[in-house]
Amino acid sequence: MDAADPLEQQLADFRAYLATERRASSLTVATYLRDLDALRAYCLEHDLPRDAGALKTGSLRAFLASDFEGRSAATMARKVSAVKAFYRYLEKRGRIRENPAATLQRPRVRKPLPEFVTVEDALRVVVAPSGSQGRAQDDVRAETLALRDRAILELLYSSGARVSELAGLSLHSLELSAGRARVFGKGQKERLVPLGPESVLSLQAYLQRRADLVDRDGQQDAQALFLGRFGTRLSARQVQNVVKRYGEVGAGRPDLHPHTLRHTCATHLLDAGADLRSIQELLGHASLGTTQRYTHVTTDRMMTTYDRAHPLARARRGALRDDLGPESGDD
Numbered sequence: 444m445d446a447a448d449p450l451e452q453q454l455a456d457f458r459a460y461l462a463t464e465r466r467a468s469s470l471t472v473a474t475y476l477r478d479l480d481a482l483r484a485y486c487l488e489h490d491l492p493r494d495a496g497a498l499k500t501g502s503l504r505a506f507l508a509s510d511f512e513g514r515s516a517a518t519m520a521r522k523v524s525a526v527k528a529f530y531r532y533l534e535k536r537g538r539i540r541e542n543p544a545a546t547l548q549r550p551r552v553r554k555p556l557p558e559f560v561t562v563e564d565a566l567r568v569v570v571a572p573s574g575s576q577g578r579a580q581d582d583v584r585a586e587t588l589a590l591r592d593r594a595i596l597e598l599l600y601s602s603g604a605r606v607s608e609l610a611g612l613s614l615h616s617l618e619l620s621a622g623r624a625r626v627f628g629k630g631q632k633e634r635l636v637p638l639g640p641e642s643v644l645s646l647q648a649y650l651q652r653r654a655d656l657v658d659r660d661g662q663q664d665a666q667a668l669f670l671g672r673f674g675t676r677l678s679a680r681q682v683q684n685v686v687k688r689y690g691e692v693g694a695g696r697p698d699l700h701p702h703t704l705r706h707t708c709a710t711h712l713l714d715a716g717a718d719l720r721s722i723q724e725l726l727g728h729a730s731l732g733t734t735q736r737y738t739h740v741t742t743d744r745m746m747t748t749y750d751r752a753h754p755l756a757r758a759r760r761g762a763l764r765d766d767l768g769p770e771s772g773d774d
Contacts (some may be wrong), residue, residue, distance in 0.1 A: 449494040450483050457532050466631045478525040482506055495530065496539040503543055520549040559707040564694035568686075568704075569596040569641075571693035584672060587655040591669060592685050594642070594649040598624070599686070599701055601639035603708035603726050606686075606701035610679040612668040619643050628727040636725060709737050 458476050461467040467475075485506045486493050503526060511519060530544035560568070572592040598609060608626040616625045622638045638646070656670040657663045663674025671677050683701055690699025709722050723734040 568693035
């Protein structure tokens with residue numbers, strides 16, 4: 444490290460802190476450090492002090508403003524978060540006396556409501572692989588893959604697990620007799636997720652045939668729960684492809700994503716009367732505010748149903764049409 448460039452060492456230490464103490468995901472570490480490396484490059488370009496403790500609030504604001512054009516509010520909010528997290532770390536370590544990032548404000552980001560599918564479409568999706576078995580009786584491996592795919596879809600919908608959590612499951616993660624699985628979420632936080640009866644049955648059926656998925660030498664990953672055709676652990680991207688394929692087959696949704704099934708699980712539980720705290724624990728949300736987004740989804744659905752079905756709502760729409768006249772109907 445260059446002795447004249449303390450910022451380089453400060454960023455290296457922050458990287459190690461995120462990866463070890465905070466146990467942040469590799470994606471989070473890479474994203475934060477990319478934003479902070481841009482700060483260091485800005486300091487070099489504008490002849491600013493190459494020491495986080497010597498930078499002023501105005502310099503940090505100028506850096507963020509220099510990268511504002513063409514950026515979304517979400518991107519800028521992330522950059523501000525990276526800078527603020529870096530300076531909080533330095534402050535806690537006693538490496539700066541004042542925190543110039545303390546007054547930085549993140550732009551307001553409007554989060555879209557969680558996307559979900561209906562109960563009927565969710566059920567069509569999870570049973571779609573069953574049709575693949577009958578067409579592949581002469582292909583043992585294809586039968587096993589269909590059983591695997593059914594188990595994947597059942598688990599995603601019943602547990603609300605993230606795709607990365609599902610891909611990371613190992614055989615020892617399952618507690619089928621108790622109807623649950625142990626997953627590692629963001630920050631490698633461990634939690635238990637429930638498995639519905641159908642999910643348990645589909646997993647048992649797949650596990651009976653899991654040995655069919657091997658490479659040319661008859662070898663396979665001894666720990667991974669979900670295997671690819673040749674016995675290696677299934678990646679998150681491969682799981683996404685499974686969901687897209689059966690999303691199109693079962694519900695005409697080739698854009699279906701595992702996260703949509705996660706949202707669907709939470710929305711359907713809330714519709715059925717589950718409380719927010721339970722759903723928060725199920726999904727592994729750090730903040731209840733994140734979980735509360737689902738209440739907006741169900742409220743919107745409730746109002747749509749009310750307006751479509753309630754006699755008073757129908758009467759109100761009829762009166763409105765009378766007031767507006769005959770040319771105000773739907774196009």
